[in-house]
Amino acid sequence: MSGLRAQNKADKEARILEAAWALFVERGYDATTVREIAQRAGVAQGTVFVYAQDKQDLLATLFAARLGAVVESAFATLPPGVSLLDALMHVFTSFMRFYAQDTRLARSVVRGVLFLEGPAAERMERLNRPFLGQVAGLFAQAQAQGLARAELVPFVAALNAFAAYFMALAAWLNGLLPSLPAAEAQLRLALEHQLLGVLLPSASTIELPTQQGAAP
Amino acid sequence: MSGLRAQNKADKEARILEAAWALFVERGYDATTVREIAQRAGVAQGTVFVYAQDKQDLLATLFAARLGAVVESAFATLPPGVSLLDALMHVFTSFMRFYAQDTRLARSVVRGVLFLEGPAAERMERLNRPFLGQVAGLFAQAQAQGLARAELVPFVAALNAFAAYFMALAAWLNGLLPSLPAAEAQLRLALEHQLLGVLLPSASTIELPTQQGAAP
DNA sequence: GCTCAAAAATGAGCGTGCTCAACATTGAGC
DNA sequence: GCTCAATGTTGAGCACGCTCATTTTTGAGC
Numbered sequence: 449m450s451g452l453r454a455q456n457k458a459d460k461e462a463r464i465l466e467a468a469w470a471l472f473v474e475r476g477y478d479a480t481t482v483r484e485i486a487q488r489a490g491v492a493q494g495t496v497f498v499y500a501q502d503k504q505d506l507l508a509t510l511f512a513a514r515l516g517a518v519v520e521s522a523f524a525t526l527p528p529g530v531s532l533l534d535a536l537m538h539v540f541t542s543f544m545r546f547y548a549q550d551t552r553l554a555r556s557v558v559r560g561v562l563f564l565e566g567p568a569a570e571r572m573e574r575l576n577r578p579f580l581g582q583v584a585g586l587f588a589q590a591q592a593q594g595l596a597r598a599e600l601v602p603f604v605a606a607l608n609a610f611a612a613y614f615m616a617l618a619a620w621l622n623g624l625l626p627s628l629p630a631a632e633a634q635l636r637l638a639l640e641h642q643l644l645g646v647l648l649p650s651a652s653t654i655e656l657p658t659q660q661g662a663a664p
Numbered sequence: 665m666s667g668l669r670a671q672n673k674a675d676k677e678a679r680i681l682e683a684a685w686a687l688f689v690e691r692g693y694d695a696t697t698v699r700e701i702a703q704r705a706g707v708a709q710g711t712v713f714v715y716a717q718d719k720q721d722l723l724a725t726l727f728a729a730r731l732g733a734v735v736e737s738a739f740a741t742l743p744p745g746v747s748l749l750d751a752l753m754h755v756f757t758s759f760m761r762f763y764a765q766d767t768r769l770a771r772s773v774v775r776g777v778l779f780l781e782g783p784a785a786e787r788m789e790r791l792n793r794p795f796l797g798q799v800a801g802l803f804a805q806a807q808a809q810g811l812a813r814a815e816l817v818p819f820v821a822a823l824n825a826f827a828a829y830f831m832a833l834a835a836w837l838n839g840l841l842p843s844l845p846a847a848e849a850q851l852r853l854a855l856e857h858q859l860l861g862v863l864l865p866s867a868s869t870i871e872l873p874t875q876q877g878a879a880p
Numbered sequence: 881g882c883t884c885a886a887a888a889a890t891g892a893g894c895g896t897g898c899t900c901a902a903c904a905t906t907g908a909g910c
Numbered sequence: 911g912c913t914c915a916a917t918g919t920t921g922a923g924c925a926c927g928c929t930c931a932t933t934t935t936t937g938a939g940c
Contacts, residue, residue: 645861
């Protein structure tokens, strides 16, 4: 059996990821070089690229693991009986508070995460799709309880909520919103609007659904 | 007067931008080198960086100008008397059709545009804020006509709509949505949901606004 | 405990975006 | 039309991420 081989490989990968994380936190993503990571991990520079697709992949791997834990924890700690709005806020602000630990690094992550390539993109999809499913579950639950419109498609509502979250996150990390509380406030406002809708009840249920081919 | 000086400068900048555009379209953003751009523009490689902050800035400049025209045209050609949903779709699909001309390049643009730095970020903000204001105007108009809820904040609704647009755009450019029509359909669905809201009319107007400090 | 093919690690080298000290051009003042 | 400070241009050079031919390590088969 190749126990030693596997052990060495695992050790090296762990050392590389550990070194990368330490340096990313210390200096920031852009200011960290792959040569530094290799040196700190005690391997040659080329070895880093045996274990990671590229530099961005290191950051993505590091965050994918951590984010997975945050997702799980967010849904596990969901207070029962809470309103839909508060449930959504509980989930999304979990992420924001996680990113708040290092906003500089968070910026690099979020910047890269939206346009990944190849295997890294697939891994992100495998993280993202179940998550969106869980968020959709919150809407479906509200629907089952007779709180939400029956015609609503839970997955579409989940995507809308996620979109609002992502915008608030991006605005915050770009300095357009001054602080985490400001970002949370903006997100709450956006979600409130999504829950309540735009149109008046009288206008909405009658006019809009039938406006497939509308007036010129 | 330094007419010749200014003329030369303008000429050179125009030549550089023209060369960059041609090569970006021909080869794609990543596959185009600054050296190639310089050669095609008939200047030294260092000269490119006199006129552009960096390579990404070239692409951003090129697209900012074009996008500005698309924004203007989208609102100018807004059919009067159209529903709010169709008005939003008219505006956002204008952008999508513009990006559809070259989705490879569009991917590079959208990837870079969300996390710009320094002056480029400010220029994007100066493009984006009035645009969001115009979208907010559509919601305010619906409000004035008594079609939209009076409590609605037009700017927040505009941000939500933009967020949904951005997500559909990103999903499309990442190949998660197979075609432009698919992206348009997804956006329409998302916007419909935003207009109609999530909660039932009965539940919405009474419970939610007062849920500031909700149950544990 | 030797052998040797497979697996893993290496680092010189490549092409890149970008900088900056050196050089060239311009035109107002005389 | 000459001078020279200001303005504009240049390309050698740097550090970077990443590749890949070469070298080193591993352990099953004997």
